[in-house]
Amino acid sequence: MSTIWVLGNGQLGAMMRHAGLPLAMDVRPVSFAPEAPVPDMAPDDLVTAEIEHWPETDATRRLADHPNFVNRPVFGRLADRLPQKQLLDDLAIDTAPWRAVDTTLDCHTLFRELGDRVLLKRRRGGYDGKGQSWLDPREGTIPDDWRGAAIAERGIPFDEELSLVGARDRQGRLYFYPLALNLHVGGPLHASLAGLDRLAPLQQQAETMLGRILGELDYVGVMAMECFRLGERLMVNELAPRVHNSGHWTQAGASISQFELHLRAVAGLPMATPAVKGPTVMINLLGTDRNDAWLSIPQAELYWYGKTVRPGRKVGHINFCSGGRASLESPLSALRDLLPDRYGRVIDWVRDNLKGEAA
Ligand code: ATP
Ligand code: MG
Numbered sequence: 001m002s003t004i005w006v007l008g009n010g011q012l013g014a015m016m017r018h019a020g021l022p023l024a025m026d027v028r029p030v031s032f033a034p035e036a037p038v039p040d041m042a043p044d045d046l047v048t049a050e051i052e053h054w055p056e057t058d059a060t061r062r063l064a065d066h067p068n069f070v071n072r073p074v075f076g077r078l079a080d081r082l083p084q085k086q087l088l089d090d091l092a093i094d095t096a097p098w099r100a101v102d103t104t105l106d107c108h109t110l111f112r113e114l115g116d117r118v119l120l121k122r123r124r125g126g127y128d129g130k131g132q133s134w135l136d137p138r139e140g141t142i143p144d145d146w147r148g149a150a151i152a153e154r155g156i157p158f159d160e161e162l163s164l165v166g167a168r169d170r171q172g173r174l175y176f177y178p179l180a181l182n183l184h185v186g187g188p189l190h191a192s193l194a195g196l197d198r199l200a201p202l203q204q205q206a207e208t209m210l211g212r213i214l215g216e217l218d219y220v221g222v223m224a225m226e227c228f229r230l231g232e233r234l235m236v237n238e239l240a241p242r243v244h245n246s247g248h249w250t251q252a253g254a255s256i257s258q259f260e261l262h263l264r265a266v267a268g269l270p271m272a273t274p275a276v277k278g279p280t281v282m283i284n285l286l287g288t289d290r291n292d293a294w295l296s297i298p299q300a301e302l303y304w305y306g307k308t309v310r311p312g313r314k315v316g317h318i319n320f321c322s323g324g325r326a327s328l329e330s331p332l333s334a335l336r337d338l339l340p341d342r343y344g345r346v347i348d349w350v351r352d353n354l355k356g357e358a359a
Contacts, residue, residue, distance in 0.1 A: 007049035019259030224247060284317050
């Protein structure tokens with residue numbers, strides 16, 4: 001079997017490598033460090049990416065120029081928010097109204113066109129809410145360093161945030177997980193909850209949207225679509241042409257994880273719609289020191305990324321899957337006692353959203 005090279009060697013690449021092991025797939029994440037060795041690639045090897053933008057180094061150039069770089073043209077279109085928003089508009093898929101922030105645009109035009117809450121988003125390189133800034137109506141000016149490098153979006157008063165992770169194979173067939181409910185605090189994802197009965201009525205709407213995007217891009221592999229829910233209506237926030245943090249729950253809650261599904265699609269192996277085991281919780285560990293006591297919680301499945309802990313940095317996650325709401329209560333209580341106090345609101349959010357689900 002040919003080697004699958006991954007642009008990037010962060011936690012997503014590591015989890016792809018891990019997912020390939022039971023199938024004896026040779027998955028090799030490649031570092032962006034300037035001194036990283038240039039891989040020795042065979043003509044029938046495959047290339048994928050764990051992130052949508054990468055620096056130019058000898059190693060990344062070798063991967064990106066390989067003829068079997070799957071979805072290569074897609075990265076240019078989706079890594080920049082401007083063509084990404086244009087794509088959504090072209091497909092008439094609902095997204096927050098937006099404007100390119102060019103050199104002549106003035107603040108008043110933006111507020112007049114987009115409403116009284118306007119969010120500036122850098123076109124490239126933003127993540128975890130970084131590279132975003134609410135436009136201050138009192139200032140009355142757009143900072144120069146955002147011009148030509150950002151879009152402006154209407155602030156959306158959404159009810160909640162959801163995401164759909166789906167995959168398309170080489171034959172154009174589609175595979176979806178159930179929608180995940182996501183808690184973002186100040187940008188970064190803190191927790192996801194999947195397999196909720198109350199989200200089922202939105203599933204078809206979400207699948208139709210992502211299915212059209214995947215088809216239009218002739219995409220192969222896993223893509224994530226982040227959405228806002230406004231009543232019964234979904235609006236796309238952004239697209240990620242890769243495995244995604246809001247799909248980490250699939251490691252515990254689905255018969256095929258998003259990482260394996262992506263690898264299967266990229267390698268042209270048989271696909272299947274993943275069977276879901278039950279309501280599943282994913283808690284992100286952000287800027288939190290490792291605590292081995294987490295491992296004493298029976299249902300906890302810990303992924304620790306081995307990174308230096310810095311405030312707010314994603315350093316791991318814990319998944320819990322169960323046959324129903326009731327069996328999640330005890331592990332959630334145990335985890336609450338073992339996490340810093342600031343996680344209280346995250347655990348409360350999970351509990352609140354499990355209310356109403358079958359016990
Ligand atoms: P991440 O990497 O965590 O997905 P990001 O940096 O790529 O985030 P976005 O997903 O665009 O950026 O924004 C981060 C969060 O900011 C969203 O999850 C949402 O909570 C909030 N947000 C983004 N756009 C809007 C908007 N137009 N109106 C209101 N809130 C928004
Ligand atoms: Mg996002």
